[in-house]
Amino acid sequence: MISLAQLLTALIGAVVGLVMGLTGAGGGILAVPALVYTHGWSMQQAMPVALLAVTSAALIGALEGLRRKLVRYRAAILMALSGSLPTVLGVHIAHRLSQQWLMLVFALILLFVATRLILQLRSPECNDAKRAALARINDSTGRFEWSLKTGAVIASIGGISGFMTGLLGVGGGFVIVPMLRHYTNASMHTAVATSLLVISLVGAMGVGSAVWNGASLPLVLSAVFVATTIGGMLMARRIAARLPARQVQMIFAGLLLCVAASLVLRIAG
Structure with missing residues (x-):
């Protein structure tokens, strides 16, 4: 017989998958x-x-993005490689911080990221092709114009997202998507698809590191959570293809603000 805990886990998983598929992030920041x-x-x-769960669902979403040629896979691989060591460092630090401090750091980061995304939407230079960027995607080829500066920008994004993955137990997409949008001319849909591939690669290292450090995974609840998250992801990717990029970005920013507010209220209470 299905328990209440399993039903709640399935519901959370479905919502997390939907959010991930729409925004390329939000999975971990909702799930945790x-x-x-x-x-x-x-x-x-x-x-x-x-x-x-986030890692498993992200892999499914990344494969769908690769099929639609939205994923910048060279950039994703570079971000994953540069984020590997910071992920391990983040896990070590997480095990040495108190619950209250982790939640406070989480909330502050979410507030900062959401604010930047909203300000970007309000900017008259929100057009992807026209706005200035440290690393640019060529309009004719659809690929990054690789240089030392481009490599440094992409690697830095990977390093920061990897550290956040280990520290906060999230996929890192809530860092990757806004940073790709801010420092490159990638469209929202490209940023989301590329983020999902990075999450699947870096997240696998994060899970391995957490288990290595003594974390336990309840078998039944973990299986339910993974399955329903993947189901939500598949549904959301169909919906995302029909939504304007600006609308997806606003949904993402609103989600971050809601989660940050709930964490602040929990800390205060």
């Missing part, structure tokens, strides 16, 4: 607090379960 609230887990307990 949701598991903490509904199951009474600590953030350290919720992180590996959330990251396993």
